[in-house]
Amino acid sequence: xxxxxxxxxxxxxxxxxxxxxxxxxxxxxxxxxxxxxxxxxxxxxxxxxxxxxxxxxxxxxxxxxxxxxxxxxxxxxxxxxxxxxxxxxxxxxxxxxxxxxxxxxxxxxxxxxxxxxxxxxxxxxxxxxxxxxxxxxxxxxxxxxxxxxxxxxxxxxxxxxxxxxxxxxxxxxxxxxxxxxxxxxxxxxxxxxxxxxxxxxxxxxxxxxxxxxxxxxxxxxxxxxxxxxxxxxxxxxxxxxxxxxxxxxxxxxxxxxxxxxxxxxxxxxxxxxxxxxxxxxxxxxxxxxxxxxxxxxxxxxxxxxxxxxxxxxxxxxxxxxxxxxxxxxxxxxxxxxxxxxxxxxxxxxxxxxxxxxxxxxxxxx
Amino acid sequence: xxxxxxxxxxxxxxxxxxxxxxxxxxxxxxxxxxxxxxxxxxxxxxxxxxxxxxxxxxxxxxxxxxxxxxxxxxxxxxxxxxxxxxxxxxxxxxxxxxxxxxxxxxxxxxxxxxxxxxxxxxxxxxxxxxxxxxxxxxxxxxxxxxxxxxxxxxxxxxxxxxxxxxxxxxxxxxxxxxxxxxxxxxxxxxxxxxxxxxxxxxxxxxxxxxxxxxxxx
Numbered sequence: 001x002x003x004x005x006x007x008x009x010x011x012x013x014x015x016x017x018x019x020x021x022x023x024x025x026x027x028x029x030x031x032x033x034x035x036x037x038x039x040x041x042x043x044x045x046x047x048x049x050x051x052x053x054x055x056x057x058x059x060x061x062x063x064x065x066x067x068x069x070x071x072x073x074x075x076x077x078x079x080x081x082x083x084x085x086x087x088x089x090x091x092x093x094x095x096x097x098x099x100x101x102x103x104x105x106x107x108x109x110x111x112x113x114x115x116x117x118x119x120x121x122x123x124x125x126x127x128x129x130x131x132x133x134x135x136x137x138x139x140x141x142x143x144x145x146x147x148x149x150x151x152x153x154x155x156x157x158x159x160x161x162x163x164x165x166x167x168x169x170x171x172x173x174x175x176x177x178x179x180x181x182x183x184x185x186x187x188x189x190x191x192x193x194x195x196x197x198x199x200x201x202x203x204x205x206x207x208x209x210x211x212x213x214x215x216x217x218x219x220x221x222x223x224x225x226x227x228x229x230x231x232x233x234x235x236x237x238x239x240x241x242x243x244x245x246x247x248x249x250x251x252x253x254x255x256x257x258x259x260x261x262x263x264x265x266x267x268x269x270x271x272x273x274x275x276x277x278x279x280x281x282x283x284x285x286x287x288x289x290x291x292x293x294x295x296x297x298x299x300x301x302x303x304x305x306x307x308x309x310x311x312x313x314x315x316x317x318x319x320x321x322x323x324x325x326x327x328x329x330x331x332x333x334x335x336x337x338x339x340x341x342x343x344x345x346x347x348x349x350x351x352x353x354x355x356x357x358x359x360x361x362x363x364x365x
Numbered sequence: 366x367x368x369x370x371x372x373x374x375x376x377x378x379x380x381x382x383x384x385x386x387x388x389x390x391x392x393x394x395x396x397x398x399x400x401x402x403x404x405x406x407x408x409x410x411x412x413x414x415x416x417x418x419x420x421x422x423x424x425x426x427x428x429x430x431x432x433x434x435x436x437x438x439x440x441x442x443x444x445x446x447x448x449x450x451x452x453x454x455x456x457x458x459x460x461x462x463x464x465x466x467x468x469x470x471x472x473x474x475x476x477x478x479x480x481x482x483x484x485x486x487x488x489x490x491x492x493x494x495x496x497x498x499x500x501x502x503x504x505x506x507x508x509x510x511x512x513x514x515x516x517x518x519x520x521x522x523x524x525x526x527x528x529x530x531x532x533x534x535x536x537x538x539x540x541x542x543x544x545x546x547x548x549x550x551x552x553x554x555x556x557x558x559x560x561x562x563x564x565x566x567x568x569x570x571x572x573x574x575x576x577x578x579x580x581x582x
Contacts, residue, residue: 007408007486007492007495010408018408018409021408021409022409022410022411025409025410025411025412026411029411029415039443040442043441043442043443045441045442116557119517119521119557119560119561119564119565120521120557120560121521121522121523121524121535121560122521122524123524123525123527123528123535124524124534124535124538124553124556124557124560127535127538127539127542128549128553131539131542131543131546131549132542132546132549132550132553204425208425208426208427208428209427210427211427211428211429211430212427212429212525212528214429214433214528215429215525215527215528222427222429222430222433225433226433226437229437234441235441237437237438237441238438238441238442241433241434241437241438244430245426245430245434248425248426248427248430249422249425249426252425252426253421253425256425
């Protein structure tokens with residue numbers, strides 16, 4: 001809490017003052033609240049208008065009202081559920097292009113487009129889709145949400161990629177991956193993990209922005225509330241609005257809470273990783289490999305503890321033969337043998353210093 | 366293109382409308398946001414709770430819902446505006462943006478070194494003096510970049526007023542595009558330019574102010 005920096009632990013006098021202030025402000029809030037309630041009561045806010053939620057007029061049942069609100073909520077969630085994955089994928093693609101592409105021909109326009117898309121109101125993009133392209137309201141809403149949020153996601157991921165240690169990229173390039181594959185396989189997974197909280201908060205923004213569909217005539221939750229009001233009359237607006245507001249706020253609070261949880265979990269896991277496991281002179285080997293079953297082999301390849309006792313003929317991941325591959329393979333096998341030799345040598349040296357060897361051998365069995 | 370030029374008078378009027386809406390609600394939400402931030406760091410429990418509740422609720426409310434409240438719901442509660450359009454928009458944007466201003470300022474306050482507040486207290490300043498003389502002036506400086514992004518977001522958010530009977534740039538975009546469907550793309554980029562005319566100087570000003578008020582830590 002930042003407050004504790006600004007004031008001392010209260011002494012007897014300050015405690016008395018605090019008490020007085022606490023009571024004064026509490027009383028003021030209660031009084032203001034009571035006054036507002038009273039004036040509302042005078043205006044008849046608490047009359048039978050709330051019955052619209054269980055026993056509405058005009059021959060409708062409470063179920064009808066809730067059914068229509070549920071439909072509206074579903075359409076809100078539908079727009080978000082369509083837009084969010086597309087925005088994430090496109091945003092990711094832009095971030096990868098800007099990071100991995102060597103030519104300015106690709107990354108330059110990508111940069112300009114993201115800057116432009118971030119600087120425009122979402123509503124303007126929705127109107128562009130609706131009036132100029134002539135799209136359905138749902139797709140106009142999705143278009144606006146996708147263009148804006150993809151740009152923001154691209155920016156978030158760009159920041160995440162920029163925050164990674166340089167060694168990650170260098171390592172990827174030095175094992176012979178192309179710049180694009182380095183970004184895709186090594187940097188992006190880490191960037192996504194760092195920026196996961198920011199990405200989840202962006203999803204909250206997207207969810208909130210679906211309500212702009214109200215203006216482009218997409219029948220989402222707010223529009224449903226409006227049409228219910230138009231049907232039942234202005235008197236019944238307050239209960240309907242309150243229900244809608246509570247639904248919106250609850251959903252967003254739940255997703256925001258998820259962001260906090262994810263953030264905490266990442267920090268906990270990150271703290272766990274900060275303590276490297278003791279596995280030998282080469283230190284911990286990062287688990288981010290090229291994927292597939294070869295990963296285990298690759299991860300432990302340089303590891304004298306776990307690498308020891310493996311069959312001598314380590315299978316190199318195969319692909320279709322190309323000219324020159326036979327030679328390449330022979331060279332690989334030779335290199336592998338040489339490496340094993342060195343490893344054995346290293347292991348013998350390590351042996352002398354490692355008192356835990358016996359235990360570890362048991363593990364290996 | 367022709368439409369954009371022939372209708373430039375209308376667009377200019379809409380631009381001024383957007384600008385005045387941004388400026389007025391920007392100033393008001395800076396004031397209200399500062400008050401809220403003070404509440405959130407104050408030693409008085411009820412004020413802190415009020416500030417926290419306000420920020421949590423407003424930040425999780427869609428802006429459209431906020432506009433809807435002030436335009437359609439508030440009259441039922443007896444809150445009437447002299448005219449529809451400008452003033453409900455100012456109130457909705459101020460209430461909405463001040464929560465974000467509060468958060469930007471609060472993160473600024475958190476970034477002020479502990480020693481500053483301790484020094485202020487040790488020379489006998491009260492909470493109010495510590496905050497207004499020592500902490501807030503420094504918090505403002507740290508908070509300038511996030512505050513400017515809040516203002517840029519506010520500029521874009523004024524567009525929601527188009528859906529609630531206020532004629533600003535997006536409302537004009539809608540009207541002109543409906544009138545001249547074939548010119549839609551030109552109108553879009555023209556209006557986009559108008560927004561950039563507001564947001565780009567804001568961004569540049571952010572850089573300037575940042576450099577000007579920068580202080581050694």
